[in-house]
Amino acid sequence: MSENPADAERSGPRVRTDPTVPEAEAFVSAALDRGSLVTLFGRCTVEYDGRAASELESGERHLMLKPDGTHLVHTDSGQQPVNWQPPGSDHECRIESDALVIESVRTAPDERLAATVTDVAHAAAFDVDDEASVDLVGSEADLKRRILESPGLVEEGFTPLSTERETPAGAVDVYGEDAEGRTVVLELKRRRVGPDAVGQLKRYVGALGRDLHADAEVRGVLVAPSVTGRAEELLAEEGLEFVPLTPTG
Amino acid sequence: MSENPADAERSGPRVRTDPTVPEAEAFVSAALDRGSLVTLFGRCTVEYDGRAASELESGERHLMLKPDGTHLVHTDSGQQPVNWQPPGSDHECRIESDALVIESVRTAPDERLAATVTDVAHAAAFDVDDEASVDLVGSEADLKRRILESPGLVEEGFTPLSTERETPAGAVDVYGEDAEGRTVVLELKRRRVGPDAVGQLKRYVGALGRDLHADAEVRGVLVAPSVTGRAEELLAEEGLEFVPLTPTG
DNA sequence: ATTTCGATCTCGTTT
DNA sequence: AAACGAGGTCGAAAT
Structure with a gap:
């Protein structure tokens, strides 16, 4: 398919409604070469093979092909795609038995998603201009910041000493000492926590405790907005403590 | 905006390219009322407030509004949306300061996503017909099935007794006994596991152990394709065992 | 490349 | 409504 004159003139999205399979193949192929974000809507089957394997029978779905290799298959419900391929994949499209096959493949791990579109209702290609990144407030990092600025929120006399303290079990969130000089380990969670x-x-x-002297007393304090019942039992059982605190004031 | 005659005739997708903001508002509003899946592409800012809070400055993004309340904001990279609102939300759209504002709100928890679209490059509405559901192979359920069919894969003489055995810590994946009649608890994981x-x-x-007699010996066996180094240390430390096994033969 | 852990995790199941 | 664990989790940071 030659470039549609209407496409060449405009800088916005390129669109095809109800294209034939060959038209759609040419359109998608050109858009992928251009590095565009491609969306399709139509009747298709989807096959996945890799970390697991799955089959999806014929139905109408929305496909999104990103220039970074992401391939998303969405139905009309659910936040998550019904099938997908992660970033880092290579998109390829071809015609097979009168259907448009769009296959996204990656290695490490080896996996492959193939959508076979028998009826293309709509295809679009977008050149995305987006420099901005999201600015988020309310994470565990914010909770840590809040505690370091106001250690008294944990308890009177608490003094943070390090946020990078390494142990054989991994790095602790906050390491410090209480008013009596006892070692205190904080585990931070941005929301209500369970037993994990x-x-x-x-x-x-x-x-x-093993890292320090054998006679050292180490207090463990869970800092989170709240805990579940089972987690509370476990805390008591293990002699650990809980301080209620949210990431934001 | 009155219904476009071209829309009324066809059963396929309804599409607008480069609509004005009022045109887009009428189009999206009608499509949401109809229960369609709506997609938009254009320049927008996005604001979220709820479990956390976030701001996203102006840029070109792809919006997807599902009839179940899902609202997804995608950029041209990454598998995950840069911003979103979960299913169960209510979509509303309106014009505010010459921009198209699409707001999705839900309660429990209270949260809200608002996209303010200043330039609408493309809008589409799809009526989705999809009865099929995905058929997945290679899950933890498959691993359990495999073990129940061939308990010898775990170890010679292992006998599964229950897959619903309840404990104060929750239900164990597989509960059984070994050749010597000792109680065995299996924890199954479909892939390589870490310390958790x-x-x-x-x-x-x-x-x-607490549920049974005080003198009862309980063996704990982790069944997974492989373990990480730290998980292996922890297993040894806790006197637990590991059997390598994949969900599929 | 692998390990580890947070996430506005999401999703299903069960209580 | 809350709790609990799985997930083809994803994603980022550290090793």
Whole structure:
């Protein structure tokens, strides 16, 4: 297919509605070569093989092909794509048995997604200009910042000494000492936590206890907005503590 | 905006290229009322407030509005949307200061995503017909099936007794006994595992030990394709075992 | 390249 | 509604 004159003139999106399969193949192929973001809507089957394997029978779906290799297959419900291929893949498209096959492949791990589109209802190609990146507030990093600025929020007399303290069990979130000079390990979570975080904290406390003198007392404190019932039991069982605190004031 | 005659005739997607903001507002509003899947491409800013809070400065992005309330904002890279709103939200669109504002709101938790589109390059609405669901192979459920069919894969003489065994720490993946009649707890993972899975297994073994007689010996076995170094250390430290096995033969 | 852990994790299941 | 764990988790930082 030769370049559509209407496309050459404009700088905006290129669009085809109800193209034939050969038209769609030429359109998508050219758009991928140009490094555009490509979207398609139509009836297709989808096959995945790699870390697992999956089959998706014929239905209408929305496909998105990103220039970084991402391939997303969306239905009309759910936040997550029904099928996908991660960034780093190579997109290829071809015609096979009168259908448009779009295949995205990557290595390490070896995996492959193939969408076979029998009816293309719509195709579009966008050249994306986006320099901005998202500015987020309310993460665990914000909780850490809040504690370092106001250590008294954890408890009267708490003094942070390090946020990079390495242990054989990994790096602890915040390492410091209390008013009596006892070692304190903080495990931070931005939201309500379950038993997993208690396990993590326990590993840090144990590893740090072995790292220091045998007679050293190490306190473990979980800092989060709240804890579940099971996590509370585990905390008591392990002699660990909890301080309620949110990432934002 | 009155219904475009070309739209009424066709059953396929409805499309607008380079609409004015009022045209786009009417188009999106009608499509949302119809329960269509709506996509837009254009220059916008995005604001989120809820579980956290974020700002995204002006740039070109792809928006997807699903009839279930999902709102996805994609850039030209990355598998994940740069901003989003989960299913269960209500979409609303309006004009504000010559821009198209699309806001998706939900409660429990209270959160809100608003995209302010200053230039609409493309808008489309699709009525999705998709009955099929994905058929996946290679999950943890497949690994469990494989073990129940061939318990000898775990070890000679292993006998599964239950896959629903409840403990105070939750339900164990597989509960059984070895050739000597000792209780065995299996924790299954479909892929290479880190320290978290060891912690999980340890909780089950501990809970089951307390549940049974005080003198009962409970073996804990992690079944997965492989383990990381730190997980291996933890296994040894806790007296737990590892059996290499993949979900698929 | 691998390991580790956070995430506005999402999603399903069960209580 | 809350809790709990899986996920083809993804993504980023550290090693």
